[in-house]
Amino acid sequence: MPFADESLSVVVVGYRPEWPAAFEALAAHIRAALSDQAATIDHVGSTSIPGLAAKDCIDVQVGVPSIDEDRLVTLFGRIGFRLRPEPWNRAEVTGGREYRKLVFAAPAGARTANVHVREHGGANARFALLFRDYLRADSGSRQAWGAFKQRLADSVPNLLDYGQIKAPATEILMAAAERWAAETGWRISRNTATNAGAIVQSE
Structure with missing residues (x-):
């Protein structure tokens, strides 16, 4: 469930070119807070896909x-991030x-974000990166997925139902x-400072 300052209503918008910079700012803030606790920090989810x-x-x-x-709750708490308690x-x-x-x-009042902490190298971490890289690479699937989400949000705007x-x-x-992979x-x-994942394909 969202916190009191968050909305239960889903609004899907067109891609915004400022999203990568918003991620970079968040990543720098998180890396500074976690120090050597973070092996990788990646932009994932739909805002990571131009x-x-x-x-x-x-x-x-x-x-x-x-x-x-x-340990993680303490470190994130120092920068105001709140642990979501739901089982999922x-x-x-x-x-x-x-x-x-x-x-x-x-933090309440800050730019909306979700930070997903997963074990480095786990299949669930790979899942998030494959989702991103596949939709970056396949324009037909990207367009279809975006249209589906917009129609779904218009007809079922409740976050949990959505x-x-x-x-x-x-x-x-x-x-x-997976077939594409x-x-x-x-x-x-991996590349540069925030260790944002890059697409690599065999020749």
Whole structure:
């Protein structure tokens, strides 16, 4: 459930070119707060995909060696980020296996963001990066996914209902993403200061 300062209503907007800079600012802030606790910090979710319609909420994935909840809650708390308590924000199933995770909301009054903390190298962390890279690479799927989300938000604007309907559609999308990954030789690569993931394909 959203915190008191957040809305339960879903609004999907056209892609905004300021989203990458918003991520970079968040990533720098998080890295400074976590020091050596973060192995990777990546821009994920729909705002990380140029041209894709999305909720105006920056999704950040932080990869850590292990999920030390007490330590992470303390570090994020120092910069005002709030741990989301719902069960679905504490664990997720990827490839038939359950993985622990933590999700932190931005401070009240700050730019809307969700920080997803996952174990570095886990299948659930890979899932988020593959979703992003596939939709960056495949324009047809990107356009179709954006149109689907806009229609869904228009007809089912409640956040919880929206998420429940979108989840099985995401599984269908990711089946196509896995085929694309196998065909192209996609793998995760890294670049510069914030360790934002890059697309790498085999020749």
